[in-house]
Amino acid sequence: MTNPPSEPPPPTVDEPIAADTLPVRIAAAEAMRRLNHAMVAHETDPELLQRIAREANATAAIVEAGARRQRPIRQMKTQLWQTTPEEGQRLAHFEECMVSGRANPMGIAMQPRRQGDRIVADVNFGAAFEGAPKRAHGGAVAAVMDDIMGYVLLLTATPAFTGRLSISYRAPTPVQTDLVASAWMDRRDGRKVFLVGDLRTAEGDLIAEADALFVAIPRERLT
């Protein structure tokens, strides 16, 4: 598997906070995702759980007292479509995306990048994404395939919404395992963009196949 070009790691909690708070948001979201999965995957003393509840509620109250954030819609309508992603480039359409956003504290944190005419992503479903025993929830798998197919639209600068999404679950999706999702365009018929993709183990064994119809829309409708 080829790794994307290396990026600076998120700062540790002790580093000074830069004017751009994104790296700190990412670090905080990463820590919260780690805790979420740890709570599901490990036995925990009731006293520690009580402490977690107390401290999380106290912290939430402080955060909720802050100003409301606005989703950067303008960026999604303009910049996102202005340049074609470069080979190997780590992609993010929205850093709080529940599938591929690094700054979403309860997301899957899939890491998509361009590979030729395809989008390829490393994905690892943490313990909190278990559905059927030892398997990632089928809806989480569908979310990954929907999102990665969405990134294919960037290659042709075609804003579109998912109209129909179909998943064939061919084998159990293991949790806590490095997997690879891929997606590419099958064909286009006017506004109808037909995308396909799959999810495989790191060794290349097929887990799930996806096909979808995305309907192209004018950028102004991306609200």
Ligand SMILES: CCCCCCCC/C=C\CCCCCCCC(=O)SCCNC(=O)CCNC(=O)[C@H](O)C(C)(C)COP(=O)(O)OP(=O)(O)OC[C@H]1O[C@@H](n2cnc3c(N)ncnc32)[C@H](O)[C@@H]1OP(=O)(O)O
């Ligand atoms: C997070 C969102 C950001 C998205 C922005 C893209 C950024 C990309 C960059 C980076 C990756 C992003 C990753 C995101 C991935 C996740 C994407 C989502 O989750 S999208 C949200 C879920 N989907 C909806 O909310 C759609 C709800 N539905 C609608 O808004 C409309 O129904 C829409 C736009 C799909 C179509 O409505 P009309 O009025 O514009 O078009 P009409 O005239 O009805 O259809 C045109 C043609 O398409 C067919 N069609 C339309 N909808 C269909 C459907 N549901 N199934 C089958 N065919 C359908 C029709 O039959 C028609 O075909 P004929 O020309 O007659 O041959």
